Amino acid sequence: MDFERRPFRLQAFSTANTVVKAKFDTSEIINLFHETLNSQLEKKGLAQHKGESGAQIIIRGNVVSVDEGNRWLRYFLTFLGGKTVFEVEGEVLVNGVPAGELHSVKKSGIGVFGGNSQGLLKNNARAAAKDITGQVIQVLRKSQP
């Protein structure tokens, strides 16, 4: 289905109550999530709204948790412990009315020698953005008359 470049506005996902378990600055990962989400939505046929007046579609949400896990545990217990976790939730508003909820949680437990936490979290953020894009498209398809 073509969305005919319908304008959307992506409100930055709130990090006010995010549960962070990481020794490094996680803003880079959250920015990557936003960038990927924007580009994925544009790929799907929506157009980023840049004007001042209200967009038809608004996507907003929260970053629930960013967990770097434990590399040492990932090395020894690959599938069992030390996973990195990136979780987001949100909602889609169509003409100001909530049209559907969004939720994605991505975990990684495999990497070379346990895997670099930052690298794995970046992969999680990209995967979560793609997942959220799919959910947004589903919500929009359902909300179309």
Added chain:
Amino acid sequence: MSFESQKGNAPPLTHRQLLAYIEKKLNEGIDSQSVILDITAKGFDPAKAQNVVKEVLNSQRKKYWKIFGISGGFGLFGLIVTLATLESESGYIWYGAILCGLIGVIYSLTKLVKLR
């Protein structure tokens, strides 16, 4: 995205944020009663807080018992194979399985002891 009641100027915690917060606190070794008091002080209903903390505590216990079972089984398998083949010419010590199993058992037991 249901929002939970909360005092103060901070935006309200959503249910998932609340679960993540409780999970973090319990894994830090803070006992469940202190976590209940902590979230009750933030304005949550005490009865609801108790239920949510209990729910998270049970899910965490289940998770660590699973790690204990799988890694314990893995370690035990390594030990049995080692003992069974030690006398034969092709026999060798399965360090990998024994070590990973042992680490898993120690890790899960440490976490289980901390969850109160």
